[in-house]
Ligand SMILES: Cc1cc2nc3c(=O)[nH]c(=O)nc-3n(C[C@H](O)[C@H](O)[C@H](O)COP(=O)(O)O)c2cc1C
């Protein structure tokens with residue numbers, strides 16, 4: 001299949017971007033139309049006011065007690081902690097807490113890195129941010145750099161997306177020309193140099209330490225942790241890494257306050273979150289909604305299950321998050337805590353919807369192939385185990401499965417989990433265990449009858 005055929009196949013799925021107006025209280029995607037990405041447009045939407053505010057360039061009076069004009073570094077971090085913003089890259093780690101780990105007094109160079117690698121199957125939110133609202137990421141990164149006393153930053157952008165990379169470069173040029181990046185930003189003492197870096201298109205380069213290796217020009221393979229990037233990051237220097245959407249959330253928080261952001265969502269899960277809804281829905285696309293919104297509402301926004309079919313299962317947070325059956329998912333709200341309680345993960349917010357025509361054996365075969373293909377090969381349980389998993393599911397799907405394969409699948413998955421350098425091993429094993437836990441009869445049926453249990457449908 002050539003590139004054009006692949007692209008036309010993609011557009012045939014009807015995947016929409018973020019311009020459908022079916023968001024709820026959007027903060028990052030608000031007011032976007034695909035053309036208004038430039039600095040002038042961003043400023044018309046209130047852009048760079050947050051940076052002005054912390055640098056004391058918005059005309060506000062000095063603090064009555066401290067005499068400080070603008071924010072101190074501690075104030076920015078405290079505001080982030082109040083907001084309960086959690087990292088949008090997958091793990092949901094509290095952002096304010098992560099920023100507080102940066103050794104601000106470190107005498108040498110410190111780095112800030114934005115993770116725009118976005119390789120998780122199902123996830124397509126960050127590229128929309130970079131394409132249609134790039135300055136929100138630049139402003140968020142500048143605020144983060146100020147808070148942590150960092151003077152150099154990089155945005156690592158997935159190697160297979162060219163338009164987003166070019167757009168981000170164009171926005172950087174605009175920001176530099178307007179004095180919003182570079183030396184003495186807005187005439188203040190704060191200087192920040194920000195660069196775009198076009199990555200290499202491997203899923204593993206999204207793992208933060210593999211990303212750092214790749215940024216240094218080496219093979220993108222994860223490092224052992226500890227040491228964590230906060231103490232040994234890019235070129236061995238203290239480094240903070242956050243996801244694109246995490247940085248994009250920051251300007252709103254500074255403009256409106258941490259408490260206001262928290263109240264947009266629910267306790268411990270502040271603000272809005274962008275969900276990339278794909279699979280068997282009428283209107284796939286990116287949806288920005290408050291944390292804690294019921295899943296049923298998100299499904300409704302996406303037009304419901306395609307062709308009026310029944311919902312069978314949902315992978316709620318990208319391909320590495322455990323699948324949940326419809327009955328559990330319909331009682332969940334879309335936030336880290338609710339999805340974790342149900343036995344899965346909110347992850348990167350890629351919601352893959354599966355209707356009742358889907359065969360779980362075939363779906364798992366597809367997923368297992370991906371992880372086998374993307375394993376970087378450094379550790380034996382992942383390198384060998386992901387291949388075992390795929391070969392086992394493949395053999396079941398080809399009609400050569402044996403009853404003992406069920407236990408073997410579970411055993412191989414169990415022996416990968418927690419025994420690898422990075423979380424890709426767990427990401428490969430978790431979907432397998434969840435599929436067996438919730439859909440065991442389908443696998444047993446396939447082994448016994450050499451065919452799928454669900455009816456074959458023309459989807
Ligand atoms: C295999 C693997 C792939 C990952 N891919 C991404 C990615 O594409 N984008 C991302 O932001 N985080 C990704 N992560 C998570 C990052 O390692 C890191 O936790 C994240 O960038 C931190 O940002 P946050 O705190 O803002 O979420 C990945 C992790 C693993 C294990």
Ligand code: SF4
Nearest residue numbers: 376378379382420422
């Ligand atoms: S778990 Fe897999 S991807 Fe991660 S370092 Fe080990 S071999 Fe590489």
